[in-house]
Amino acid sequence: MISFVAICLLAWQPLASTGNDQGMWFIGDQDPTVLNFDAKTKGLDYSICARVSTEGYVILQRLSRRPIDMMVIEETLWFLDYSSSVALYAIRKSGDEHRSIAQATMQGILEIDVIPTELLSLRDLVVVGCSTESLQVHTFDGHDWKQLPTLEEPNARLANHNGTLVAAAPNEQGVHLWSLSDEQWQEGPLVELQGTLYDIMTKQNWLLFVSTKGDKAYILGLQGTNPIEIASFDIPKGSWSLVPSPEGITVIGVERNGTTSVLDLSWPSGITNGWVSLQQDTTNDLSIFERFPYLMPATVVLLFFLLMSRRTKAKLNSK
Numbered sequence: 001m002i003s004f005v006a007i008c009l010l011a012w013q014p015l016a017s018t019g020n021d022q023g024m025w026f027i028g029d030q031d032p033t034v035l036n037f038d039a040k041t042k043g044l045d046y047s048i049c050a051r052v053s054t055e056g057y058v059i060l061q062r063l064s065r066r067p068i069d070m071m072v073i074e075e076t077l078w079f080l081d082y083s084s085s086v087a088l089y090a091i092r093k094s095g096d097e098h099r100s101i102a103q104a105t106m107q108g109i110l111e112i113d114v115i116p117t118e119l120l121s122l123r124d125l126v127v128v129g130c131s132t133e134s135l136q137v138h139t140f141d142g143h144d145w146k147q148l149p150t151l152e153e154p155n156a157r158l159a160n161h162n163g164t165l166v167a168a169a170p171n172e173q174g175v176h177l178w179s180l181s182d183e184q185w186q187e188g189p190l191v192e193l194q195g196t197l198y199d200i201m202t203k204q205n206w207l208l209f210v211s212t213k214g215d216k217a218y219i220l221g222l223q224g225t226n227p228i229e230i231a232s233f234d235i236p237k238g239s240w241s242l243v244p245s246p247e248g249i250t251v252i253g254v255e256r257n258g259t260t261s262v263l264d265l266s267w268p269s270g271i272t273n274g275w276v277s278l279q280q281d282t283t284n285d286l287s288i289f290e291r292f293p294y295l296m297p298a299t300v301v302l303l304f305f306l307l308m309s310r311r312t313k314a315k316l317n318s319k
Helices: 002-012 295-318
Strands: 017-019 024-029 046-051 056-063 070-073 076-082 086-094 105-110 118-122 125-131 135-140 145-151 157-161 164-170 174-181 184-192 196-203 206-213 216-223 226-234 239-245 248-254 260-265 275-280
Touching (some): 024 056, 024 070, 024 239, 070 118, 076 118, 105 135, 118 157, 125 157, 135 164, 145 174, 164 184, 174 206
Parallel strands (some): 017 070, 056 275
Antiparallel strands (some): 017 024, 024 046, 046 056, 070 076, 086 105, 118 125, 125 135, 135 145, 157 164, 164 174, 196 206, 206 216, 239 248, 248 260
16 A cells, blocks of 8 residues: 555656756656566666766666655765665766766665655755655664654655755745754745745755646746746656756656656756757667677577588588
8 A cells, every 4th residue: 555655656746866067867767668678677667867968868777666766975876765664775876977887785774654755965964855744854874864853744845955954835825934953943934936836956055946837837946035037848748857967957857658858957047948858878888798698609609500511511512
């Protein structure tokens, strides 16, 4: 029952993705209609992907389940997996284009009776938010978990703004802001939005709110206490999210058939050149002999028989 609820939650919450001034990473889907005969990747329908060019991305690691959320801290990607408990994984990337990468390793397990909704960092801590009827917050220091005070507001979204945990609780006018200080949630201002809150993020010193109304999404920035409209765009098909990126901020949409599209918005003007379809870059993928190890011995055996056949024919012709 809990797994079914988790699947339903993933259907409406933002796509698991993350980014900074150095790059952008997201969870991609494998087209379920494409046959896969590779035993190593069979049944692994999701992938941790890295954007490596304007129109290209590479697959870093395949997964059997779609993560709840992900984030990047320096050279390490973190992601949340959830089945009957919360599992926190870390995966260290390397290389200028992050094409070589180590296998993900489990860092900790959190036993809770609510479903996690987001993952972020706060100084040297990993923070897991669980937002349903209230907002539960748990931190991980690399060894132990600690629960922070609960915010009694439904469907709140969490962000790290200048070293302070900030929560945005939706209401009829937009969102009500709260900040965690001295182990207590402090009530903040009301921010009016177009439509309903979809996500919250930060870019430099700005707090950004993403809201949706009909087929449109809106980005509102809060600079200090001044709300500034940044941009609006058509909501992409499939799962989508907004992340900081080297281009400024980027909207990324992933459809279930694997189609991946991005909309780069310059910062802070919000100017864009339109949607771009990302294609998988396979130039550094495994060779055919690495993907299908049986081909190498089969090729050697075939060459051996061909040589033997030619030698036999040569002997017959010499008689």
